Amino acid sequence: MGELLIYGATGYTGAMAAEHARDLRLRPVLGGRNADTLAAAAERLDCAYRVFDVEDQSAVEEGLTPAEVLLNCAGPFLRTARPLMDAAIRAGTHYLDIAAELDSYRLAEMADRAATAAGVMLLPGSGGSVAMLGCLAAHTVARVERPQRLRIALHVAGSMSRGSAISAGENLTTETLHRVDGSLSVADPTAVRGFDFGFGEVACTPVTLPDLITIGRATGIANIDTYVYASGDAFSDGEPADLPDGPSAEQRAVDRYHAVAEATGRDGRTVSSVLDTVNGYTFTPLAAAHAARRVLAGDARPGFHTPVEVFGAGFAETIADTQITDRECG
Structure with missing residues (x-):
């Protein structure tokens, strides 16, 4: 090897x-x-x-x-x-x-x-999320005929690591984007949508995730919207440099991640699938x-x-x- x-x-x-x-x-x-x-x-x-x-x-x-x-x-x-x-x-x-x-x-x-x-x-x-959301998306779109639209939401639980916070702060892409007719375009950042991760419907915020590129590439779907719901102290208001290295093993064991994908086929039928997994920093x-x-x-x-x-x-x-x-x- x-x-x-x-x-x-x-x-x-x-x-x-x-x-x-x-x-x-x-x-x-x-x-x-x-x-x-x-x-x-x-x-x-x-x-x-x-x-x-x-x-x-x-x-x-x-x-x-x-x-x-x-x-x-x-x-x-x-x-x-x-x-x-x-x-x-x-x-x-x-x-x-x-x-x-x-x-x-x-x-x-x-x-x-x-x-x-x-x-x-x-x-x-x-x-990370690209692997888990990509697999969830592929699984979900396979359940409809000629998928036309995908909406996918990630539940981020628990605290963020110092490195993740610094990386997010330096990200060049500051606009909220979605994929429309195969191209990335600006989305309405206030267009909140409800998703049920398994513990009741919660309001999820449109965000720019790399899955707009990766899921589009893997599935060929032309219309994709990505959302996030954060619970706990996933997004701290403090300075990234002041954060701890990352959540402890005990914290990760408690704070599981979830995701929901909704796929709509050409006939208008919509299905959803839900992913339940370990904390993102464990996965x-x-x-x-x-x-x-x-x-x-x-x-x-x-x-x-x-x-x-x-x-x-x-x-x-x-x-x-x-x-x-x-x-x-x-």
Whole structure:
């Protein structure tokens, strides 16, 4: 089996991904900028490590060349995705990340042709909401004839990690977008819609999620709206730098995530499906490690792809105790 390099392996989510990769016997190489923290993590996990900064182009390419697969867990992804994607294409290394911001996916779209020519797969969102929502969407649209519209809502429970808050704050895409007739366009940010995640209908807010790109790409649906409902202190009013690394294991065990997808077919019939899963900060590193394992085992396609395209609609349900249940809409 080839080499897996996890960049950002000492961060909150990256450290958990490295542990899962170790447990899967992938023997990951830990990557990052700080030699001292990397050395300590590598000793704890009995792994090798490699030190380089994404701002040093030659060092990045040298660091990636031995790796068959790169898993980028280093946010903000606005800073790390482009140099690591570009270097991965030059080095012939498959690129995976856990980004939740639209910008990484736009970069992957732009790099699709170069990656395809190089035989390199770009798989942003290999873990996290893109993987879970993509699988839920594919499952739901398969239940209607010639799907025309998809509405999908994510329930984010519990607190946000410091890294996620900083990444979200630096996201270039500030407008509320949706997909209309195949193109991204500005949506009404006040167009709140009710969804039932299994505990009664709640008001969900339109937000710009990367699934506008990934679900459109995977399913071909031309009209997609994405929403979020946050409970607890998911979006803190404080400064991101003042937040803790992330929720504790005990907090994650209590704060489960949910999602609802509503698909409408050409005949007007609408169905919905509901996903129930572990906390996003538990799901993301576990799904990313399993995605890396599958890519190392040969599940790779050149160019920009989504988890559901590569691993199938059932991928999310292989992670922890994730379940999807079906409903009929009235």
